[in-house]
Amino acid sequence: MRIGLTGGAGSIERMVRQAEDAERDGFSSLWYASAVAGDPLAALAVAGRATSSIELGTAVLQTYPCHPVLQASRAASVPFAMGRAGFTLGIGPSHRPLVEDVLGLSYDAPGAATEEYLRILTTLLRGDPADVTGQHWSAHTPPPAVLPQAGVPVLLAALGPRLLRVAGECADGVVLWMATDRAVGSHVAPRLHKAAADAGRPAPRIVAGLPVAVHDDPDAARESTARTAAVYGDLPNYRRILEIGGKSSPAEAALVGDEAAVRRRVRALLDAGATDVWAFIVPVGDDGDSRRASVRRSRELLRELATEAE
Numbered sequence: 001m002r003i004g005l006t007g008g009a010g011s012i013e014r015m016v017r018q019a020e021d022a023e024r025d026g027f028s029s030l031w032y033a034s035a036v037a038g039d040p041l042a043a044l045a046v047a048g049r050a051t052s053s054i055e056l057g058t059a060v061l062q063t064y065p066c067h068p069v070l071q072a073s074r075a076a077s078v079p080f081a082m083g084r085a086g087f088t089l090g091i092g093p094s095h096r097p098l099v100e101d102v103l104g105l106s107y108d109a110p111g112a113a114t115e116e117y118l119r120i121l122t123t124l125l126r127g128d129p130a131d132v133t134g135q136h137w138s139a140h141t142p143p144p145a146v147l148p149q150a151g152v153p154v155l156l157a158a159l160g161p162r163l164l165r166v167a168g169e170c171a172d173g174v175v176l177w178m179a180t181d182r183a184v185g186s187h188v189a190p191r192l193h194k195a196a197a198d199a200g201r202p203a204p205r206i207v208a209g210l211p212v213a214v215h216d217d218p219d220a221a222r223e224s225t226a227r228t229a230a231v232y233g234d235l236p237n238y239r240r241i242l243e244i245g246g247k248s249s250p251a252e253a254a255l256v257g258d259e260a261a262v263r264r265r266v267r268a269l270l271d272a273g274a275t276d277v278w279a280f281i282v283p284v285g286d287d288g289d290s291r292r293a294s295v296r297r298s299r300e301l302l303r304e305l306a307t308e309a310e
Contacts, residue, residue, distance in 0.1 A: 001266070002276040003306035004029030004055070004207070005299075009036060012046055019047035023054040025299075026307040031059035031090070031175070031209070031278050041078055048082025057088035059175045059209065059278065060157045063117045064099050064107075069139050072124035079148035090175040090207075091121070092157025095235050111162040112136060118156060122170045125152050155207060159241045161191055168195025173205030173275070178238045180245030180253050181268035184208055187244045189273030208269050209278035211254040214262050214298040217284075221256035224284045229254070254282065259301050266305055277305075 005022055007015060007030045015036070022030050030047070032040035044056045061071070075089045093099070093114045099107040113136035120139045123130045127147050130139040155175040156167040167174045168191070179188055189206060196204050211229050213221035229250040232238045238250070247253040255265040266277050281298045283291035 001270065001305050001308055002028040003266075003302050004031055004057075004276055004278040005302070006030075006059075006209075006278065006280040007032040007036060007040070007043070007047075007056075012043055015043045016047050016050045019051050019054060019056065023051045025303045027054065027303070028306060029055035029057060029088075029207075029276065029278070031057050031207075034058070034060065034062050034094075041074060044087065045078055045081035048078075048084060048086065051086075052084065053086065055086050055088055056082070057155070057175070058090045059177070059207070060090040060092040060155075062094040062098070063091055063114060064094060064103055064105050067139075068117045068120040068137055069124065069130070069141055072121050073144045075121075075125060075152045075154075076144040076147050079150065079152070080146070085148065085150040088153045088155060088172075089125075090155040090157060091118070092175075093117075095237060097235075109136065111160065114156070114163055115166045118154070118166055118170050122154055125154060153205075155205065158192075159188075159237055164188060164191040165195040168192045168197075168201070168204055169199045171204070173207065175207040175209065175278070176241075176274075177209045178232055178245075178250060178253055179208055179241050180210070180247055181265070181272040181274075183241055183245035184269060184274050185272030187241075193273075205275045206273055207276040207278050208274040209280065210269075211250065211256075211282045212262060212279040212298055212302065213254060213256045213282040213284050213294065214259055214301050215256065215284045215294055216258055218257045218261070221282065221284050222251040222254060225254040225256065225282050226251040228282050229280075255279075262298075262301060263305065 078087045093110040096107040116134035116137040124143045153172040156171045158167040158174045215221040284294040285291040
């Protein structure tokens, strides 16, 4: 199974050790949020030099702060900095509070803006010139001077119908957060696969991210998830995908329970159409020792799943 983990915060040295440990334990991928180490591409490049095969990706870099031409150049440079292939660029439009309140930019048309952005970015990363005059993003430029031989796969943080269509048409797949097996099977996979087939493109990846806590007390695990991930339930994009998945909160969507229960939930995601499961391990317990023990237990199950043959 393709099981990935969330790349955590901390020093660059700690993040390198985390990547080395994840590769040693057989995990297929490690995913870095946009704020990791100030810029995840720096940490990712260093971690890539310390590893040999694990996929390192962003989940996700925000589109609005970085022009797609610059983003293409940055992305193209990462495999060279890593010294190997295995980098995947995940991008997304983020959310209104960050884009408007923090960056001071308009979030009035995130679907249209993201579509223009993705089309420019993927055109350049294919090695083609971009000649686009859009309402939100424009580019008239050749591709990056040097592109990695293996290319740079691009995943889109797509949750709604429009961006799922665009991801199928232009990207290599989607990287999701808070989409349950029901949401993947009924909403994400059908739209994404239809768009890719209509465009004559290969079957796309679906990287499904959810909190995970292997614990004998599911209620305690959900309480810990609520404390860790409650903010996502306040954002409209995630509320909609939670509702589609039949859940009212991140705590309800989380993969929690004993080993057998979490194993079933992971299998349900894959059966629904996910190609990868990306786990954010939630510590559970009233003290440091119990929280560390719960993390070890969750990681051990995920490690077992990652090393199982399909």
